[in-house]
Amino acid sequence: MEKHGSESYFVIGEGLLTESDDGRDAAGPQIAALEAAPPFRFSRMGPKGVNRQLGEGSHKKVANEMAAGGGGAGQIPAGFTYLGQFIDHDLTFDKTSVMLGANISPAALLQGRSPSLDLDSLYGAGPEDPESAKFYEADGIRLKMGKAQAAGGFPAMDGHDLPRGAGSSAAEKRKAVIPDKRNDENLAVAQTHLAMMRFHNRVADSLPASVPASQHFAQARELVTKHYQWMIRTDYLPRICAATVVNNVFNSGRKAFEVGVSATDIPTMPIEFSVAAFRLGHSMVRQAYDWNKAFDDGDGTLDWLFFFSATGGNLAGNPTLASNWVADFRRLYEFKGNLAVSEGKFNRAMRIDTTLVDPLKNLPPETFGGGAGIPFDDPRRNLAFRNLRRAKMVKLATGQQMATFLKGKGVNLTKLTKAQIRDGNNGADLSLLTQSQLDAFLKDTPLWFYILREAELNGGKLKGVGARIVAETFHRAIEGSQASIVRDPTFKPKFGPNNTTFSMVDLMLFAFEGKKALLAPLG
Numbered sequence: 234m235e236k237h238g239s240e241s242y243f244v245i246g247e248g249l250l251t252e253s254d255d256g257r258d259a260a261g262p263q264i265a266a267l268e269a270a271p272p273f274r275f276s277r278m279g280p281k282g283v284n285r286q287l288g289e290g291s292h293k294k295v296a297n298e299m300a301a302g303g304g305g306a307g308q309i310p311a312g313f314t315y316l317g318q319f320i321d322h323d324l325t326f327d328k329t330s331v332m333l334g335a336n337i338s339p340a341a342l343l344q345g346r347s348p349s350l351d352l353d354s355l356y357g358a359g360p361e362d363p364e365s366a367k368f369y370e371a372d373g374i375r376l377k378m379g380k381a382q383a384a385g386g387f388p389a390m391d392g393h394d395l396p397r398g399a400g401s402s403a404a405e406k407r408k409a410v411i412p413d414k415r416n417d418e419n420l421a422v423a424q425t426h427l428a429m430m431r432f433h434n435r436v437a438d439s440l441p442a443s444v445p446a447s448q449h450f451a452q453a454r455e456l457v458t459k460h461y462q463w464m465i466r467t468d469y470l471p472r473i474c475a476a477t478v479v480n481n482v483f484n485s486g487r488k489a490f491e492v493g494v495s496a497t498d499i500p501t502m503p504i505e506f507s508v509a510a511f512r513l514g515h516s517m518v519r520q521a522y523d524w525n526k527a528f529d530d531g532d533g534t535l536d537w538l539f540f541f542s543a544t545g546g547n548l549a550g551n552p553t554l555a556s557n558w559v560a561d562f563r564r565l566y567e568f569k570g571n572l573a574v575s576e577g578k579f580n581r582a583m584r585i586d587t588t589l590v591d592p593l594k595n596l597p598p599e600t601f602g603g604g605a606g607i608p609f610d611d612p613r614r615n616l617a618f619r620n621l622r623r624a625k626m627v628k629l630a631t632g633q634q635m636a637t638f639l640k641g642k643g644v645n646l647t648k649l650t651k652a653q654i655r656d657g658n659n660g661a662d663l664s665l666l667t668q669s670q671l672d673a674f675l676k677d678t679p680l681w682f683y684i685l686r687e688a689e690l691n692g693g694k695l696k697g698v699g700a701r702i703v704a705e706t707f708h709r710a711i712e713g714s715q716a717s718i719v720r721d722p723t724f725k726p727k728f729g730p731n732n733t734t735f736s737m738v739d740l741m742l743f744a745f746e747g748k749k750a751l752l753a754p755l756g
């Protein structure tokens with residue numbers, strides 16, 4: 234079963250931190266024996282949060298409040314929510330899951346289980362790898378795409394669904410044939426994955442005939458990866474994080490995470506990022522979207538987006554995506570001119586704050602690998618509860634500990650006051666906590682909550698602790714990638730309007746040939 238998040242964390246220097254996933258086990262982590270071949274490599278950026286974890290009663294109350302709905306409207310185009318989810322899966326993808334054992338050298342094993350922004354969730358282990366060859370066309374260069382089937386009066390549409398059809402049973406055939414099945418967990422992330430496939434195929438097509446066949450894939454992949462990293466650094470990151478922090482980290486270097494390591498050393502993934510900071514995306518998710526011409530005016534609900542995927546749902550029982558559900562990307566990213574839609578049709582993400590939309594209180598159990606028997610309103614289905622509990626499992630540092638830690642590393646930030654953490658700005662209400670629970674919460678605030686409160690008090694953009702953790706982790710993940718714009722400062726994008734600009738809109742324009750008929754095939 235493909236699922237989000239890890240049930241156990243191999244933390245460098247600490248071993249395997251794990252616990253049973255019964256949703257009620259408040260026991261601390263058990264340190265299991267080190268495995269000979271370590272799984273995905275996590276690390277700890279800051280101190281351990283020993284004796285600073287809150288009780289399950291507090292977690293339940295806070296999680297209920299966080300996932301009660303409400304919260305602020307945001308300004309970030311909604312496409313960036315699912316771009317963020319796609320990026321998360323790229324960062325946390327364990328490439329060894331698509332490699333054949335016999336072909337893995339120890340170095341490749343280590344690399345494959347390390348975070349980097351090199352699109353291995355799209356490429357798997359590459360066309361030469363016997364397990365990953367199935368993701369590619371017969372030329373070994375282009376990625377295979379799928380066909381959405383005719384539905385709702387719209388024709389079948391080639392190249393508008395993920396590839397499917399492997400296996401023997403109907404359920405198997407429905408599954409997307411992509412390296413990371415998490416990218417078929419909801420329709421918005423699935424269509425984002427598809428856009429990335431198209432981008433790769435277009436870049437591959439654009440290479441001159443003089444490129445030798447043996448180099449074709451590698452050259453295309455390098456160009457795609459560097460453009461993707463450029464877009465993340467200049468478009469995605471400054472939308473979610475204070476731009477001053479992003480610029481400071483990329484121009485002057487890291488202060489807190491893997492400082493002074495050799496750029497080509499294999500990076501690790503800090504649990505402060507994975508278990509707290511980058512889960513910020515959960516607060517950006519909307520309950521409903523003006524999805525496309527057929528599912529307009531909020532008819533594209535989150536529940537339907539799960540349903541029309543093959544991991545979070547079952548594609549409505551069909552073998553492929555119904556064509557009336559193909560995305561209208563003009564409603565998700567801000568295009569200009571004749572590709573722009575009116576503000577009334579445009580979808581913006583929810584503000585980054587301490588609230589989640591109500592459906593995330595009752596996730597489809599398939600999204601976290603849970604069994605069908607988990608009842609409605611069980612805390613295990615509440616994403617906020619899962620996040621808080623996961624932090625406790627790994628004894629994550631609190632917000633206050635991380636603020637002190639980062640300040641000690643020379644990071645310029647202002648700690649939140651207790652009143653700010655308590656009151657926020659139109660976010661989660663903590664008044665259901667008893668006085669002693671509240672006192673403990675304000676003293677030892679779970680890092681995820683702390684970071685979201687920081688953003689909530691900053692107009693919906695990360696600052697302080699959150700901005701620093703996110704910017705430094707991205708910087709390291711780009712630096713340590715095999716193709717890297719940090720290690721190659723001479724790189725300039727060539728698929729945007731000029732050689733310093735390459736935004737997500739530019740990526741989409743290139744991927745979909747600038748054509749309305751492809752970006753919004755329903756019209």
Ligand code: HEM
Pocket residue numbers: 237238239314315316317318321322325419506507508511512513514515517518596600601616619620623
């Ligand atoms: C509808 C959209 C989404 C759903 C249903 C979802 C669901 C989940 C679930 C169930 C987990 C595992 C929780 C646990 O047991 O620890 C998880 C983990 C995580 N999510 Fe999401 N998520 C969504 C969107 C996002 C977005 C937009 C981002 C970031 C921008 C994000 C970032 C993360 C991160 C960093 C983790 C932990 C690391 C990992 O993926 O291994 N998620 N998510």
